[in-house]
Amino acid sequence: MSHQNQTELGPKQSGAGSRSRSISPEGTRPPLPPRPSNLTIFRNASNSAQIQSSRRGLLSRATTALSLTDVNTQSFQDGSRELHTTGVSRPTPAHSIRSRRSIAQIKSGKNSDAGDSSSVISYIQNNDTTQEVESLFGERLGPGDDLLGKNALDSKDIYTVPEAEARHFEDANIDFSEEFQSVGEVTPDQGNEDEVLQRWKSKRKHFIILSAAGKPIYTRHGDDRLISSYVGIIQTLISFYKGSDDPLQSFSAGGALFVILSQGPLFFVAISRLHESDSQLRTQLDALYMQILSTLTLPNLTHLFSVRPSTDLKRPLQGTEVLLSSLADTFTRGSPSTLLSALECLKLRKSHRTVINNTLLRSRVDSLLYGLVVAASRLVSVIRPKKHSLHPSDLLLIFNMIFEAEGVKAGGGESWIPICLPGFNNKGYLYMYVSFLDLSGDSPEPASEDKIAKEEAVAIILISAEKEAFFDMRRMRDDLVAQMEQNGSIAIIKQAVHTGRLTNTDIVPGTVIKHFLYKSKGNVQFVMPSYSPHYTTPEARRSLLSTYHILNASVHSKHAHVKVHHSVGSTASLAWVTPMFELYCIAGKNVPRNALAQGANKLVQWVQREEERVFIIGGAVF
Numbered sequence: 001m002s003h004q005n006q007t008e009l010g011p012k013q014s015g016a017g018s019r020s021r022s023i024s025p026e027g028t029r030p031p032l033p034p035r036p037s038n039l040t041i042f043r044n045a046s047n048s049a050q051i052q053s054s055r056r057g058l059l060s061r062a063t064t065a066l067s068l069t070d071v072n073t074q075s076f077q078d079g080s081r082e083l084h085t086t087g088v089s090r091p092t093p094a095h096s097i098r099s100r101r102s103i104a105q106i107k108s109g110k111n112s113d114a115g116d117s118s119s120v121i122s123y124i125q126n127n128d129t130t131q132e133v134e135s136l137f138g139e140r141l142g143p144g145d146d147l148l149g150k151n152a153l154d155s156k157d158i159y160t161v162p163e164a165e166a167r168h169f170e171d172a173n174i175d176f177s178e179e180f181q182s183v184g185e186v187t188p189d190q191g192n193e194d195e196v197l198q199r200w201k202s203k204r205k206h207f208i209i210l211s212a213a214g215k216p217i218y219t220r221h222g223d224d225r226l227i228s229s230y231v232g233i234i235q236t237l238i239s240f241y242k243g244s245d246d247p248l249q250s251f252s253a254g255g256a257l258f259v260i261l262s263q264g265p266l267f268f269v270a271i272s273r274l275h276e277s278d279s280q281l282r283t284q285l286d287a288l289y290m291q292i293l294s295t296l297t298l299p300n301l302t303h304l305f306s307v308r309p310s311t312d313l314k315r316p317l318q319g320t321e322v323l324l325s326s327l328a329d330t331f332t333r334g335s336p337s338t339l340l341s342a343l344e345c346l347k348l349r350k351s352h353r354t355v356i357n358n359t360l361l362r363s364r365v366d367s368l369l370y371g372l373v374v375a376a377s378r379l380v381s382v383i384r385p386k387k388h389s390l391h392p393s394d395l396l397l398i399f400n401m402i403f404e405a406e407g408v409k410a411g412g413g414e415s416w417i418p419i420c421l422p423g424f425n426n427k428g429y430l431y432m433y434v435s436f437l438d439l440s441g442d443s444p445e446p447a448s449e450d451k452i453a454k455e456e457a458v459a460i461i462l463i464s465a466e467k468e469a470f471f472d473m474r475r476m477r478d479d480l481v482a483q484m485e486q487n488g489s490i491a492i493i494k495q496a497v498h499t500g501r502l503t504n505t506d507i508v509p510g511t512v513i514k515h516f517l518y519k520s521k522g523n524v525q526f527v528m529p530s531y532s533p534h535y536t537t538p539e540a541r542r543s544l545l546s547t548y549h550i551l552n553a554s555v556h557s558k559h560a561h562v563k564v565h566h567s568v569g570s571t572a573s574l575a576w577v578t579p580m581f582e583l584y585c586i587a588g589k590n591v592p593r594n595a596l597a598q599g600a601n602k603l604v605q606w607v608q609r610e611e612e613r614v615f616i617i618g619g620a621v622f
Helices: 016-020 103-107 176-180 193-202 224-242 278-296 298-307 321-333 336-340 350-363 392-404 407-411 470-486 489-499 538-555 593-614
Strands: 002-004 042-044 051-053 070-075 081-086 097-101 120-125 158-161 205-211 216-219 250-253 256-263 266-272 368-375 378-384 414-419 430-438 458-464 513-520 525-527 564-568 572-577 581-587
Touching: 176 321, 176 538, 193 224, 205 224, 205 278, 205 321, 216 224, 224 256, 224 266, 256 278, 266 278, 278 298, 278 321, 278 336, 278 392, 278 538, 321 392, 321 538, 336 392, 336 513, 336 525, 336 538, 350 368, 350 378, 350 470, 350 489, 368 392, 368 470, 368 489, 392 414, 392 458, 414 470, 430 470, 458 470, 458 489, 470 489, 513 593, 525 593, 538 564, 538 572, 538 581, 572 593, 581 593
Parallel strands: 158 564
Antiparallel strands: 002 250, 070 081, 097 120, 205 216, 205 266, 250 256, 256 266, 368 378, 368 458, 414 430, 430 458, 513 525, 513 581, 564 572, 572 581
């Protein structure tokens, strides 16, 4: 057993200033947290030719607000509002990015479909757009060259991940469905204790939460009686290192990685045999902490333990175990959104999304803080106060509550939920109105319990700071749905949900790539193809996500100095990281590296063409 000190815990959530503001328990609208006025996307290195990315300034920033497109709202005398976008570049600091746009985009009108697929083609630092850009493999390319260049195989800018490091478990060796089955309870005479304990040990991933006093609060598998001895061992290890300047943060034992996160009076522990890194597990533990704050708020949590350090937190959290378990199971199955700290959007034409944005703005009531339309767990549209955005971590909590935990969907129709969004303000509650729509008929109706499926669920989410705003939110929902049905937006969303994600061959015909993840750093959003036909089982998907976790950990290692990592394990895979995007590709075992690189190049070109369809650029503001 070796002790491993982690000096870098990854990027921290922004908006610390927002957490110092409280929301009145009576529902008074809180002051909005300030949004940083300047995001440094590039910074100078000692060598001016070297480009470095400021990931800390990107991963925890606005979800949909970062764009070179100006978004404005025009108000009319009748009180309606219209969303307009302009392609005029804003003045930027000396070290900001500059963009080169396609001719089709510049000439297209505001509401023209001609510009739907056009977007920013390339980003160049302090250079004229006619100059060369850097290729994937470090070559200098002219405007007519491919992104990869011709000597990809000979490039020195590629790091090949050792096969031992790139291994991941095979589908045939596991029965992943039993991972989420109950281990059972120990009988009063303890006759089945060994059997239950063996089932508990067979789980590939555990999440345990305990208090600083050593009291168990939550475990994904088993109960307090079963894990009490293990909690005692964990508490002893934590206490041993607590007095030093080098607290215990992670260690490996028995083929598993143990990661410990300390948050005030609580300790969060992850035990994983799924080839995840320390920082990846720490991100998951932090999400569990945010889930607890969404129920209690930070002041309430602090007060409980300041009055009584041995407080049993299970009673205040009663009823929320299902939220913690659904979040934990999402991490165990594999979550691209959590891995990339980004959101996925429903693919729509730019003009169609603009119509939905305008409809949201027209139907907005004064008590609205944030409004979202979500379909099949993917974001369709969001409206927000100007210069303020929802944090990805907050949206993860909302999506988990609505689409994963089944608690809100089980009620069908509409719900009014008090919720703390820690990224916005961890000291008070907001109030969330949720209405699911049943789109199976000719006209949208409030969905009933037996008609809601995660893959087809469409939800209207309206968030207010006012406790008594339920009827305002309901009125806005009715107005919004009526207008969306009238202008055809409901039918468009229904068709997009029915179509689903594109397959890899729909995106790039004949490609050797079986699956990929593409993250736009500036927009904090990602796009991926359908899991079908290669990854349709839970085991295959977990295997795929394990490969992505290995690539992500390798390319973001603090010792990594190259931007392209190539893996040659059970599959051929490629990770390509630039200041603007991250791309992870998976192909067959014997696919040549050059073919994989060329496939990656075509994927990047496709995303550039479809950027304003697969991502929300700017969003709607008021």
